[in-house]
Amino acid sequence: MSTPAQEQVFGRAPSGPTAARAEGLTKAYGSGETQVLALDSVDAEIARGRFTAIMGPSGSGKSTLMHCLAGLDNVTRGQVWIGEHEITSLNERELTRLRRDxxxxxxxxxxxxxxxxxxxxxxxxxxxxxRKPDQEWVDTVIDTLGLRDRLRHRPAQLSGGQQQRVACARALASRPELIFADEPTGNLDSRSGEEVLAFLRRAVDELHQTVVMVTHDPGAAARADLVLFLADGRIVDEMPNPTAEAVLDRMKRFDRIRET
Known part of the structure; x- marks a missing residue:
């Protein structure tokens, strides 16, 4: 029997369009007795113009969910849309073009x-x-990220935080409908990580982008408008207007459940 968590569509905005959504999204690895369900019939919506964080214990399926929503990984069952485009029926060439654009x-x-x-x-x-860049938009991104005096530097000449800001600028330069960030502060010191998180927040608030971020850090998740929590391949809860303390408390509950 389906649980209420399975029947609920998580991430749904109070009003307005969705940037991405999934229906019955299932991702399995292996077959028969060795099959592992990374995602188990997930229904979710990503609201346009908002910052959504995805959290969960190790092995919960959070990175797999992001990869399937982004069209980086094939699904076993179910459907995924980016905007109005149903991507699970596209061939590889069509999918590559959609991801690019x-x-x-x-x-x-x-x-x-x-x-x-x-x-x-x-x-x-x-x-x-x-494609010819929209130079006015690219300049806006570069200046928002404070990269104007680093444009002629190669990556080896940049700090980790500066390199990640360049990666953020690259993601934004074509003005995509969706930005997916997979542990974007994972290799950064705390100061550089804060700079990148502040920019992702500004990208939503000032540049009107849509950001989906996978993270294990409650402080990073607190930058988002909404946190989706995964456990055992299912979205089991969501938290609007998160704080670091509330997110940490929710994650501790996962640990207590797994220990019993």
């Missing part, structure tokens, strides 16, 4: 090309696609 990515490993300058890394996805 609609989605930006920020990973904790930065993924910058060491032979290119910061400026060249920022515009690289559009250069590969043969």
């Amino acid at each position: 609609k989605v930006g990515f920020v990973f904790q490993s930065f993924n910058l090309l060491p032979t290119l300058t910061a400026g060249e890394n920022i515009t690289l996805p559009m250069d590969i696609a043969g």
